């Protein structure tokens with residue numbers, strides 16, 4: 001089975017009370033799986049690898065909204081800049097600047113989320129809350145006209161300790177609220193996306209204020225190692 005449409009519908013029902021958007025994460029899954037979900041009405045899809053995204057996108061409908069959710073290398077921005085809808089993983093000022101440069105050459109404004117390091121794990125990419133605040137300041141002093149910062153993205157620790165997961169989501173929501181509360185010109189108007197929650201923790205994420213979840217294996221099955 002390429003896509004579990006029953007599960008997809010269940011998730012969509014669960015998201016409704018929260019007005020949350022589902023990004024169906026199709027990484028490592030064939031284009032045929034995307035087509036099945038697309039024919040069922042799903043339009044937002046998330047991918048982690050640039051080459052895989054480019055390969056799959058060929059031949060798929062043009063109205064798919066592509067979310068780049070993986071770690072993005074600066075030298076690959078150019079390849080997705082013409083079409084990507086939302087880049088979730090902006091994790092350095094250099095990457096923000098590179099996306100800004102390529103969006104300008106493509107005559108676009110690219111929407112991005114700043115990835116925040118909320119888990120205690122060492123391996124996750126992202127800014128610390130302090131760095132996010134500093135970056136926001138920098139973005140005001142060096143206006144990046146090619147990007148719109150739509151919000152924040154975070155991943156909780158990979159752990160069975162659901163209390164810890166909840167606390168990590170809470171901390172990201174708090175940061176998100178404090179940035180929104182600052183009424184910084186050019187930022188708060190569109191700063192309204194909080195991307196948190198995956199297959200194993202999206203219910204907790206929703207309870208803690210997420211309005212965009214990124215769900216892969218629940219819909220498309222396990223990816224294996």
Ligand SMILES: *Cc1c(COP(=O)(O)O)cnc(C)c1O
Pocket residue numbers: 025027048069070155197198199200214215216217218
């Ligand atoms: C793979 C991935 C997901 C989806 O994970 P599932 O556990 O399959 O739902 C969500 N977000 C990011 C950043 C990912 O890399």
